[in-house]
Amino acid sequence: MAETPSTMLPLGTLAPDFALIEPASGQIRTLQSLKGEVGTMIMFICNHCPYVKHLLPRLVEVVNTYVAQGISSIAINANDVANYPDDAPEKMAELVNSLGNPFAYLYDESQAIARAYQAACTPDFYLFNKDLRCVYRGRFDAATPKNQQPVTGAELSAAMAHLCSGTPIPVEPQIPSLGCNIKWKQV
Numbered sequence: 001m002a003e004t005p006s007t008m009l010p011l012g013t014l015a016p017d018f019a020l021i022e023p024a025s026g027q028i029r030t031l032q033s034l035k036g037e038v039g040t041m042i043m044f045i046c047n048h049c050p051y052v053k054h055l056l057p058r059l060v061e062v063v064n065t066y067v068a069q070g071i072s073s074i075a076i077n078a079n080d081v082a083n084y085p086d087d088a089p090e091k092m093a094e095l096v097n098s099l100g101n102p103f104a105y106l107y108d109e110s111q112a113i114a115r116a117y118q119a120a121c122t123p124d125f126y127l128f129n130k131d132l133r134c135v136y137r138g139r140f141d142a143a144t145p146k147n148q149q150p151v152t153g154a155e156l157s158a159a160m161a162h163l164c165s166g167t168p169i170p171v172e173p174q175i176p177s178l179g180c181n182i183k184w185k186q187v
Helices: 050-067 089-098 112-116 154-165
Strands: 003-005 019-022 027-030 039-044 071-077 104-107 124-129 134-138 178-181
Touching: 039 050, 039 154, 050 071, 050 154, 050 178, 071 154, 089 104, 124 154, 134 154
Parallel strands: 039 071, 071 104
Antiparallel strands: 003 178, 019 027, 019 104, 039 124, 124 134
């Protein structure tokens, strides 16, 4: 595990489109079919990452809070499953089912979508407005498995609350997420 910061996609970037398999349903899901009325949060996660595991219960609470307010949440796993079998599609389906299916959990087998979003780590968070323009990118909160900070989701939640209320999301500070590096395939 290499602790890696997110690369911070530029604000205002249009969300790259995608059509990816959702292992839990076996269906191809698209950004257009999953986007929210108010906004869309896209996160790059995986099953085995201790950073993701550390915040997952609170993340589910945050997702459930904001889906009712018009923000859709989509998780994408782009890890090399040949070398990280805990992140395989069938394991993804098990995880999201165990959480009560709070978000679509999609598999980016080619890793092209992770590259399009400039994703670098798990977890990596991106919040887009109703026009699919990036308004927040950064961390969930200051908590990591290595520090004693409480897992609150305060930073991402604040951005989502601003989006729902129609107030501007502060540009500063938007702090990079920290997590495990995405497990890129060897070419």
